[in-house]
Amino acid sequence: MRVDVAPRRRLEPDARREQILSVAVRLFGERGWADVSTTDVARAAGVARGLINHYFGTKKDLYLAVIRVMLTVPPDTIGRLPDGDLTFRAAAIVDWFIDVVSQHSRSWLAAISAGGMSGDPDVDRVIDEAIDVAADSVLVAVGYPAPDAALHAMARSYVGLACSTAREWLERGVLTRPQVHNLLSATLLTMVRKVFPAAG
Amino acid sequence: MRVDVAPRRRLEPDARREQILSVAVRLFGERGWADVSTTDVARAAGVARGLINHYFGTKKDLYLAVIRVMLTVPPDTIGRLPDGDLTFRAAAIVDWFIDVVSQHSRSWLAAISAGGMSGDPDVDRVIDEAIDVAADSVLVAVGYPAPDAALHAMARSYVGLACSTAREWLERGVLTRPQVHNLLSATLLTMVRKVFPAAG
DNA sequence: CACGCTTGTTGACACCCCGCCAACAGACCT
DNA sequence: AGGTCTGTTGGCGGGGTGTCAACAAGCGTG
Numbered sequence: 001m002r003v004d005v006a007p008r009r010r011l012e013p014d015a016r017r018e019q020i021l022s023v024a025v026r027l028f029g030e031r032g033w034a035d036v037s038t039t040d041v042a043r044a045a046g047v048a049r050g051l052i053n054h055y056f057g058t059k060k061d062l063y064l065a066v067i068r069v070m071l072t073v074p075p076d077t078i079g080r081l082p083d084g085d086l087t088f089r090a091a092a093i094v095d096w097f098i099d100v101v102s103q104h105s106r107s108w109l110a111a112i113s114a115g116g117m118s119g120d121p122d123v124d125r126v127i128d129e130a131i132d133v134a135a136d137s138v139l140v141a142v143g144y145p146a147p148d149a150a151l152h153a154m155a156r157s158y159v160g161l162a163c164s165t166a167r168e169w170l171e172r173g174v175l176t177r178p179q180v181h182n183l184l185s186a187t188l189l190t191m192v193r194k195v196f197p198a199a200g
Numbered sequence: 201m202r203v204d205v206a207p208r209r210r211l212e213p214d215a216r217r218e219q220i221l222s223v224a225v226r227l228f229g230e231r232g233w234a235d236v237s238t239t240d241v242a243r244a245a246g247v248a249r250g251l252i253n254h255y256f257g258t259k260k261d262l263y264l265a266v267i268r269v270m271l272t273v274p275p276d277t278i279g280r281l282p283d284g285d286l287t288f289r290a291a292a293i294v295d296w297f298i299d300v301v302s303q304h305s306r307s308w309l310a311a312i313s314a315g316g317m318s319g320d321p322d323v324d325r326v327i328d329e330a331i332d333v334a335a336d337s338v339l340v341a342v343g344y345p346a347p348d349a350a351l352h353a354m355a356r357s358y359v360g361l362a363c364s365t366a367r368e369w370l371e372r373g374v375l376t377r378p379q380v381h382n383l384l385s386a387t388l389l390t391m392v393r394k395v396f397p398a399a400g
Numbered sequence: 401c402a403c404g405c406t407t408g409t410t411g412a413c414a415c416c417c418c419g420c421c422a423a424c425a426g427a428c429c430t
Numbered sequence: 431a432g433g434t435c436t437g438t439t440g441g442c443g444g445g446g447t448g449t450c451a452a453c454a455a456g457c458g459t460g
Contacts, residue, residue, distance in 0.1 A: 119232030164360020
């Protein structure tokens with residue numbers, strides 16, 4: 001008895017790389033680092049395992065590419081920051097963050113919590129960059145387009161709050177979206193009014 | 201040429217278990233889950249690898265014991281919560297948290313970020329319990345000894361903010377302790393005054 | 401159409417790590 | 431010393447990963 005095996009097909013390198021990457025994104029979004037083997041990715045992609053190493057190098061390199069995709073925010077969702085007073089702008093950026101996270105919550109939260117591989121320098125660097133992007137957005141929204149190091153660090157801390165709050169909402173299901181919005185808005189306003197001035 | 205090998209010594213099970221555990225705590229505190237093999241632990245403990253499985257079962261079981269140790273707060277540091285008005289008590293609990301984290305910062309931050317294995321249900325459960333302990337302490341300090349689920353979740357979110365802020369301070373070195381204290385105090389007061397009432 | 405070349409693709413080899421378990425040997429008792 | 435208990439060891443089997451020479455699909459050329 002022979003299993004049906006798809007005939008060997010040649011693809012353009014870009015197409016093949018993209019195909020493997022999309023499969024890997026799906027698998028790493030469902031399970032964690034340790035529970036996804038390169039054999040799994042290869043089988044799901046209908047490809048020999050060695051081909052993954054050929055295109056991505058190490059399994060960790062593949063994972064880096066995956067979380068880079070997961071953490072990439074679709075550019076059209078940024079930039080729509082309205083004018084208005086501070087309270088209004090803070091509410092807008094909080095809404096933006098909640099939208100981004102909740103839209104592709106599964107993969108986003110999986111990636112931001114390093115889905116089983118935080119501690120690795122390269123992985124942490126990719127996550128740090130994503131946090132920087134979010135922190136910059138927050139700072140721009142509240143009127144600090146060119147902050148110093150301390151303010152930037154505080155904005156990063158705030159993103160940490162936003163992430164942990166989103167986890168309570170999306171994974172544990174114990175907060176509602178209005179509650180999340182209220183918490184993040186109030187704390188953001190406090191940071192801008194009470195904490196930032198003492199650190200500039 | 202023969203390498204010097206220590207003679208085989210028999211230890212009491214508790215002593216041997218403790219010895220292996222302390223070695224594992226050190227190694228997992230320095231490096232992450234993937235970078236520490238049971239062979240490393242065995243060699244550092246001067247012991248056969250099989251003995252680790254005998255005492256702890258799986259490598260993951262050993263890791264669970266390790267992070268349990270890392271996240272255990274020395275009991276004498278709790279309970280000393282002074283009376284006073286809300287501002288005073290909030291400052292006290294923030295100081296307590298900063299002390300706990302900064303004292304054994306390396307292992308604590310390594311464990312709370314799951315040093316390379318978040319996503320695993322058992323590991324996450326241990327971390328969740330540690331967050332619960334910290335959240336309960338915060339809630340008691342600010343006068344909510346028996347909160348409902350939403351308030352508890354918000355306190356957990358706040359612990360997430362505290363952790364991310366501590367990381368900016370201890371690992372990235374870009375915030376000072378007074379800045380950390382100011383940020384955590386102000387946001388905690390805001391949560392108690394503005395966010396908690398809307399969710400009770 | 402036949403042939404050869406480029407290069408995407410494969411399969412197997414070597415290595416490491418992990419869980420398991422039967423055999424070994426230190427410590428203690430008689 | 432001999433015997434027993436049990437802490438301890440070393441090797442086996444299974445699985446995952448990186449590497450690399452060999453294979454073959456698609457295309458150009460005579």
